[in-house]
Amino acid sequence: MVAHDNVTANQRWWDERAPLHAKAPFYRIDEIVNGASSLDDFELNEFEVGQAHSLVHLQCHIGTDTISWARQGLEVTGLDFSQPALDEAQRIAYACGISARWVLADLYDAVAALGAAYDIVYTGKGALTWLHDIERWAMVVADLLKPGGRLYLVEFHPITWALDADSWSIALDYFSDGKPEIQHEPQGSYAVGPVATQWNTTAEWQHTMGDIVSSIAGAGLRLDWFHEFPFTRFALAENFERTRDGAIYRPPANQPRLPLMFSLCATKLS
Numbered sequence: 001m002v003a004h005d006n007v008t009a010n011q012r013w014w015d016e017r018a019p020l021h022a023k024a025p026f027y028r029i030d031e032i033v034n035g036a037s038s039l040d041d042f043e044l045n046e047f048e049v050g051q052a053h054s055l056v057h058l059q060c061h062i063g064t065d066t067i068s069w070a071r072q073g074l075e076v077t078g079l080d081f082s083q084p085a086l087d088e089a090q091r092i093a094y095a096c097g098i099s100a101r102w103v104l105a106d107l108y109d110a111v112a113a114l115g116a117a118y119d120i121v122y123t124g125k126g127a128l129t130w131l132h133d134i135e136r137w138a139m140v141v142a143d144l145l146k147p148g149g150r151l152y153l154v155e156f157h158p159i160t161w162a163l164d165a166d167s168w169s170i171a172l173d174y175f176s177d178g179k180p181e182i183q184h185e186p187q188g189s190y191a192v193g194p195v196a197t198q199w200n201t202t203a204e205w206q207h208t209m210g211d212i213v214s215s216i217a218g219a220g221l222r223l224d225w226f227h228e229f230p231f232t233r234f235a236l237a238e239n240f241e242r243t244r245d246g247a248i249y250r251p252p253a254n255q256p257r258l259p260l261m262f263s264l265c266a267t268k269l270s
């Protein structure tokens, strides 16, 4: 059972950050309003929408990825537990001329809150670490999919949880005892830097690759493919180089590589 305090702390943290993120250059809102996609090139290349009509984006934050999927011809729904995030999502979607459904709910209440089944469940970078129970998450995903529907998951690789960004050495246990990593001073955020904020306590959970893949299989989904990438969205160490389009960081070419992001597609068979 997760402590209610942890969820409340996380919600306050995200509620305060959402309006800041909607103004932050990191989220490129002006470019998105002008037609740019917030999805990475590899996402658009590796995942085929095919005949799918509907997509739900879990933990959609300020909706940039949700809007980008709508531009691929999908009818989209974004779900998040932060009302300020959904307010920003709605405002940005309106500016983009995109119609979307925005639903306020905790991830674990998604099935009741959404009341529908989807062709695609998408969940993007930086979502799973906020959830305490990965097996229950996978069951929610399976329940949200129509038979033949697909989960498309894109995340930071759990190995990056264990690495110290400055020294690139192993700083935290890769394996998890199920307890959250509580931090009391994450002022500002990854998108706005260390700006003054009122709510600065977070609770995050590590989920190993084994736990993630086994949870998906355990929920009755068939793994179609699994990809790992030697690049990520952040400068994880000082010597990381930014790619030409500015969206992706990677270690210098002479440095041995690790997987820093991963993606997978899994299908609900019946």
Ligand SMILES: C[S@@+](CC[C@H](N)C(=O)[O-])C[C@H]1O[C@@H](n2cnc3c(N)ncnc32)[C@H](O)[C@@H]1O
Residues within 6 Å of the ligand: 010, 014, 015, 059, 060, 061, 062, 063, 064, 065, 079, 080, 081, 082, 085, 105, 106, 107, 108, 124, 125, 126, 127, 130, 131
């Ligand atoms: C890092 S953001 C997702 C980022 C997204 N990939 C993006 O860049 O737009 C994580 C989101 O998860 C949401 N979240 C965290 N815990 C949640 C929960 N238990 N239920 C629903 N949403 C949650 C937060 O409000 C936040 O918007």
